[in-house]
Amino acid sequence: MSQLHVLLPNKYNKKEMDTRKNLSLHNNLLSQVSLPNKSLDSMYLFNKQVKPRGTVTNQHSSGRCWLFAGLNMMRHSFVQKHNLPSTFEFSQNYMFFWDKFERVNYFIHLYQTTKDKEELDSRLTQFLLKEPLGDGGQWQMFVNLVEKYGVVPKSVYPDTTHSKNSAGLNMVLTKKLREYCRNIRLNDFNLERALEETYELLVQFLGKPPNEFNWEYKDKDGRYRVVYDCHPLTFYQDKVPISLSDYVSITNDPRNSYNQNYGVKHLGNVVEGKEVKYMNLNMERVHELVKKSIDSNEPVWFGSDVGQFLHSKSNIMDKHVFDMESYLGISFGLNKRERIDYGESLMTHAMVISxxxxxxxxxxxxxxxxxxxxxxxxxxGYYTMSDEWMKEYVYQIVVHKNHLNDAEKKLWDEPISKRFPPWDPMGALAKL
Known part of the structure; x- marks a missing residue:
């Protein structure tokens, strides 16, 4: 044994420690012993809220947060226009079905276009094969689906066991995708047959999505209503009073220059859909745009690192909801840029600011x-996010382009200036 191994324990054992604090941490979770002893009741009070206020939805054991957040943002104006109760929901399962179908087609297309340029053991190929199909997604991917397939009420196409717990479906589709990739390399692949097989599998797990439906419902005043012969796409175009193409995706990524448009290579779900695009702005401007949207009675879709300083029992995201640093006698010294650079933080969850x-x-x-x-x-089910937490752990928002200034509108119309590799943290929300 080296002299270093002999001396170090004795050296550090001489330091005086708080035995009571050690015993508390030995027998309790850090999140329990570092929780300040103060009332949190006022954290749920707000003097400006979007109206009407919807009942909180439930994605269950799936990674469909981006779809839920998109539909929750959409339903606000829809509920208002049609005088619906707060419990109304669009069908998340309908969007999930078509995302899976399109995602399989997108992945096959991507693999076909890269196989002659990339060896099987290349970083890109292995990255694609490691997790070819997850539940996550990005704002533009949501828009691509809605503009191709429309939307339907949840009462028309409800959740199934496998949309609420997607592990089994993802396992089957992942096995098939890797098999398709093998066949592509062997030049023994039929796209039409693969998509037909995918569709049949999705019907088995999620049910057959409607091509046409009648929408029966009771409005907020209890009056029975019915709309006959609806098609999902025209239902979106005629009944939903907002156009998703009018919204702009904005990031706060301090690693890269502000007032530039960025993208992520090979990130998407619909082959013919628009590319995922971000306009990078400083946090002060992000803050202003969110406030403008709420003041206009418009909820805001956003992406963040939800696991950071989240007290799930209290539904609070706040850097001071835990006093870990004081309790442990340490400090966490990375800033927002460094947390991304060193793998400490990335987008993990989409929600709506209301x-x-x-x-x-x-x-x-x-x-x-x-x-x-x-x-x-x-x-x-509503959460509270402190303003300090927002500035540190929110990375993306989506707002109506009317809230942009003239320079930002012009910038948004310009092409993407740089595309990050597919494993970049800015693409993480779509890989969950």
Whole structure:
């Protein structure tokens, strides 16, 4: 044994430690012993909220947050226009079905176009094969689906066991995709047969999606209504009072220059759909745009690193909801850029911002968040995000282009200036 191994334990054992604190941590979770002893009731109060307020939805054991957030954002104006109860939901399963179908086609197309340029053991090929099909997605991928397939009410096409718990479906489709890739390399592949097989598998797991339907419902006043012979695409075009193509995806990525448009290579779901595109702005401007949207009674789709300083029992995201640093006698020294660079943080979850609270000086101190993890918790499933947490862990928002200034509108119309590799953190939300 080296002299170093003999001396180090004795050296550090001489340091005085708080035995009671050690015993507390030995027998309890860090999140429990570092939780400040103070009332959190005021964290659920907001002086500006989007109306009407919807009942919180539930994605269950699936990674469909981006679809839920998109549909939750859409339903606000739809519920308002049609005088619907707060419990109305669009069918998340319908979007999920067509995303899986399109995602298989997109992946096959991608593999076909790269196989002659990439060896089987190349980083790109192995990255693609490692997880060819997940549940995650990006805003533009959501738009691509809605503009191709439309939407339907959840009462028309409800969830199934496998849309609520997608592991089994993903396992089967992943096995088939890897088999298709093998066949592509052997020049023994038939795309039409593969897509037909995929469709049949999806019907078995998720049910057959409607091509036409009648929508029967009761409005907010309890009056029976019916709309006959609806087609999903025309239902979106005629009944939903917003156009998703009018919305702009904005990131706060401090690693890269602001006032530039960025993308991620090989990130998408619909072959003929629009490319995922981000306009990178500083956090102060992101903050302003979110406030503008809420002031216009428009909820905001956003992507963040939800696991950071999340107290799930209280539904609160706040850097000070835990006092870990004081308790442990350490500090966490990475800034927002460094957390991305060193693998400490990335986008993991999409939700909707639906309100904010201003203090007596007119400064926003917290935001009202519509999540998709069910209605449990002290605020019926709604979460609270502190303003400090927002600035550190929110990476993407989606707002109507009307809120942009002239320079930003012009920038958004310009092409992408740089595309990140597919494993870049800015593509992480689509890989979950």
């Amino acid at each position: 309100g904010y609270n201003e203090d007596r000086y007119g400064k926003i101190n917290r935001w009202d968040i519509e999540n998709s993890w069910g209605s449990k918790g002290p605020n019926a």
